[in-house]
Amino acid sequence: MVLLKSQDDTTVEVDEMAALQSNMIKLVLEETHPDQYIPLGNVSGKVLSKIADYLTKQIEFASKKPQEIIEKNLLELKDDVAKAQADLKQWKKDVETWExxxxxxDMGMLYDLYVAANYMDIEGLLYLCIEKIASLIRGKTVEEMREIFDIKNDFTREEEKKIQAEHKWAFTREEEEKIQEVI
Structure with missing residues (x-):
């Protein structure tokens, strides 16, 4: 077991295999072998607990790898490929549903998870956060994105026109027409 300590002195115990999904923790364990705990100065206790849940669940999912499911079923079911494929499909669905x-x-936790996953170098969690952010902004207008992320528009209409003119390649015809309507 590995003991992790957050910036607000919350300690979370995580199975070593789960903790090793973090490249940062892996490096710390390889280099220093801490006796007490690994301090995580950029992660709050609430976020660290959520990350521990993620790491633990990923180990659980990994223990039921699709390849192992296929091999098990092929041996037990004497090449019943349809059953193996169904098990694989179910496994993927279970992972996606849980994720x-x-x-x-909420947006605050998503941001904190993203920052912590980047800091702790947890590739799977980082990609999960990025996918969530992408899903939130996919198909949204600039104004809708500003609202989602609580970003104030500090450009004047003239500055927006200039940006649009300089970066015409970045706008579709529909977007240009919408912008022109607003301006």
């Missing part, structure tokens, strides 16, 4: 529920958090 969708896990990442269904």
């Amino acid at each position: 969708d529920k896990y990442i269904d958090v």
Whole structure:
């Protein structure tokens, strides 16, 4: 077991295999072998607990790897490929369902998870956060994105026109027409 300590002195115990999904923790364990705990100065206790849940669940999913499911079924079912494929499909659905529920958090937690995943170098969690952010902004207008991320528009209409003119390649015809209507 590995003991992790957050910036607000919350300690979370995580199975070593789960903790090793973090490249930062892996490096710390390889280089220093801490006796007490690994301090995580950029991660709050609430976020660290959520990350521990992610790491633990990923180990659980990994223990039921699709390849192992296929091999097990092929041996047991004497090449019943349809059953193996169905098990693989179910496994993927279980992973996606859990991840969708896990990442269904408010914007503040999503931001904190993203920052912590980047800091701790947890590739899978980082990609999960990026996918969630992408899904939030996909198909949205600039104004809708500003509202989602609580970003104030500090450009004047003239500055927006200039940016649009300089970066015409970045706008579709529909977007240009919408912008022209607003301006």
